[in-house]
Amino acid sequence: MKYQFVLAHRDRWSIQLMCRMLQIARSGIYAWLHTPMSERAIEDQRLLGLIKDSYAARSGVYGSPRVFLDLREAGETCDKHRVARIM
Structure with a gap:
């Protein structure tokens, strides 16, 4: 930071x-x-885009548990705690 x-x-x-x-x-x-981004940071950035899309599709009402379920329904493999951290 x-x-x-x-x-x-x-x-x-x-x-x-x-x-x-x-x-x-x-x-x-x-x-x-000059340090390249880690694989986890790159994956977090990709997930952030998916999370923003899911959140916007629900008019900004869904919290991390429901966004997590949306991502799981879309076939993403991630943990609910990771979704909450990224949000």
């Missing part, structure tokens, strides 16, 4: 200043930038 904050605000404040204030290493930000 801190790295994302630094990247989102690097045009406003210097990276060096934000790293000092957040007590993180500058090298950590650059290492994080």
Whole structure:
């Protein structure tokens, strides 16, 4: 989260200043930038799209248990806790 904050605000404040204030290493930000996304993160992004579609199809009324059931009916294999975390 801190790295994302630094990247989102690097045009406003210097990276060096934000790293000092957040007590993180500058090298950590650059290492994080060049690290590829994990398979789980990629799968979470894909599931997020499906969750948003299911949620929107139900006019934003369904919570994670019902969205989970929608995904299961669509043939997705995922856990209800994962759906809740992503939502």
